[in-house]
Amino acid sequence: MSDAATTAPISVLVVDDDFRVAAVHAGFVGQVPGFEVRGEAHTAAEALTAIEGARPDLVLLDLYLPDGNGLDLLRTLRGMPEPPDVIVISAANDVASVRASLQLGAVNYLVKPFTFADFSARLVAFRDAQARMAELPGEATQADIDRIFGMRRPVAAPDRPVEAARLAPTLRLVYEAVARGDAQSATEVGAIVGISRATAQRYLTQLEQSGMLRLELRYGATGRPEHRYFVQRG
Template sequence: MISVLVVDDDFMVARLHRKIIERTPGFTVASEAHTGASALDAVARLRPDLVLLDLYLPDLGGLEVLRRLRAGAGGGTEPDVLVVTAAREAETVRSALRGGAVHYVIKPFEAPVLQQRLRDYERRHRQLAAMRAPGQEDVDRIFGTPAASRMPKGLSRETAALVRRTLIEADGDLSAAECAAVSGLSRGSARRYLEYWAATGRAGVSLRYGATGRPERRFHWSGG
């Protein structure tokens, strides 16, 4: 079970958040706190996994609580923090992200919104606990990198960058054989990366027809 400390200066709101958490499988509420100072004390005593943190508190602001937690004010424990607040200024959001908040939920919201954020957190928590030496695809998945921006299995970012540079620096378009000759890759490898860039829309493809046989696919860099 993932233990959660609910921090909100409004007792009724804190109680509502407690109910939402308790209705979400895999979570339990460690306690509630209604000031920044009591939140820091509760973290040190209870060592929760996650803090549901409002930013508007009567003594310490929520961002200051977040900063102190990251500086070790929680008695050596450093829980994850999910910000739940009415503050919607861009700089406040940026400060929360820079401070290490795992997510930022703006009040008011419907209960399913918070439950989904909790489920997302629980999924990442479980995945990280099960990993010994995660690869890039594993890390991308945990951080929510869109699938379209991940490298397909068997391709590397370094080689993709090499083929990209080869296309950008070419005088005109290139066939797979020409790209291989310039980059030092095998023809098969060059073709796979050229087709990858074409599939992402970053490389254009044209066909050159010869006297016999299939037309030759030629590639040029088209942007980005």
């Protein structure tokens, strides 16, 4: 596994037609060690200009764009001398879109809506595979190749979340506040438990990553979406 602290961060361009969703995805990227957001784009034209100018290592690509299908942009990128890698992030779950994305070289595909844990797992898998390739000499053995391709698959989340009784005291209070239905946001949890909103957000993110809570984004008329947390059932 790579040491993200000692290597240059992987630069990322977030492409999504909804500026609120793009901001959320950019925020998610910022929470994964070893990555930095190079920019956001909301149309295919903006994305192509940003890619040609900023030369990101990785593009998080929505397929539904106002001036064309993301697959057309992916085809254009394949014609570049040194194209960025692409992870498709889209609500499109039809087989044709998935097949075309694979044929055009997308390294992964994530269907909306998704959890931060799902998102993070794909970025970590990509980061570690890139680091492994950088460590190889001029030639790779079949074992090296098998390992790299295997590393691009995200590690599955555990089937059983951690039991609430085994949580640290404050973490358990945060979980119980959500489980009772007393709170759904970091602000509400902080007020109930007696901690700051930032601290509550860290605990909520930890519980969401462990599979005990799930995150839902609630959109209002304006502004960024609100993060609401619920107990993960089943």
